[in-house]
Amino acid sequence: MELIVARNRADLVKARGEGRVALVPTMGALHEGHRALIREARELAPRVVVSIFVNPLQFGPAEDFSRYPRTLEADLDVCRAEGVRAVFTPQAAEMYPPGRQVSVSSGHMGTIVEGAVRPGHFDGVLTVVLKLFNLVRPDVAVFGQKDAQQLAMIRRMVADLDLPIEIAGIPTVREPDGLALSSRNRYLSPDERHTALALSRALFAAETLAAETGAPESGAAGAGPARIKAAARAELDGADLALDYLVLVDPATFAEVGESYTGEAILAVAAKVGGTRLIDNVVLRLS
Incomplete structure (x- = not known):
């Protein structure tokens, strides 16, 4: 099955197809941890969509948005090798059209632990994840336990907003010496x-x-x-x-x-x- 690369909403509608779909949201620079997410997704649904989007809303002013690794061609090769049906790789203007005003608030949970160090981070995460859920319309979405607070926040959002999506978490993937893949x-x-x-x-x-x-x-x-x-x-x-x-x-x-x-x-x-x-x-x- 040939990989479909969707760069806008219209392409994504065609690429998704009908039937059960699993979504793996990523910011690209895919590694073995992402491969594990994709393989789990393939166990959960016959069609897998991977999103690759470096989300500006979840980076603070002094963080590494501009230098975050962007390796799209290599990422597409990974997706082809793992049997992904479609990759959604929009530009920021596609995800956040001019005049955008409404965002998701992460509430108190988004202000503690990681949220205390990175104010507004989880608002940005939940906003882009909700948009991806609405665009892709997955039956299940797969996330890694390495971002444990993110996973907990997404589960909270799904419960609080009554989203008809199953959230699957998989264990952290590590190098042989124990370092968590990132x-x-x-x-x-x-x-x-x-x-x-x-x-x-x-x-x-x-x-x-x-x-x-x-x-x-x-x-x-x-x-x-x-x-x-x-x-x-x-x-x-x-x-x-x-x-x-x-x-x-x-x-x-x-x-x-x-x-x-x-x-x-x-x-x-x-x-x-x-x-x-x-x-x-x-x-x-x-x-």
């Missing part, structure tokens, strides 16, 4: 990439502590949030990075959990390594 990893020098491994080491240390102390056969009480964060922070101490946050949060609300909390939680970290900002997280169970 389009921004290409910015890292060899030394910076080595430094960036402290992020995944911190998360894995916390994950190990939570698993060992929470196992019934261990005979030990489960580790609480303070101990878990301390185990992670110990791996970050001395690393040449600027930490934005290290938080243990409720997966549904992204509110920080208290010492008496039990159940699933997300340990999320964000830091700048050199000039590159990276995020990562793991899902833990507190008992």
Whole structure:
């Protein structure tokens, strides 16, 4: 099946076709993590549409919009190899015509954790995702767990606005050494990439502590949030990075959990390594 490249709304209507469709929204610079999203989408629907659009609304004034990697031809090759039916790759003027006034508000959840560091970011994310949902009309959309707060926000939007779309999340895809795959990893020098491994080491240390102390056969009480964060922070101490946050949060609300909390939680970290900002997280169970 030949890949269809839709560059405007009219092309997209023709490209979508009839029947069940899965959407994989991306900003391009596709890597193995995106391939995993596409493969999951193919399991969920016979037709897969990938959007490639670097969304200006989700970048702040001092962020890397202008230098965000744009590799469209290579991205199209990835989509062809993965059996994608159509790629929607609009220009900004197509997505945001002149005179646009209405946007999606991400509410309180969009102002905490990642939203506190990047004001307005989640408003921009939800606005473009809702527009893509309306344009593509997918039955299911697939997102990665690496952007955990984004995934939680999109699920909240779908529930709050009664959107008839299933949201599927897949686990973070990592390099063999543990570094979470990201389009921004290409910015890292060899030394910076080595430094960036402290992020995944911190998360894995916390994950190990939570698993060992929470196992019934261990005979030990489960580790609480303070101990878990301390185990992670110990791996970050001395690393040449600027930490934005290290938080243990409720997966549904992204509110920080208290010492008496039990159940699933997300340990999320964000830091700048050199000039590159990276995020990562793991899902833990507190008992």
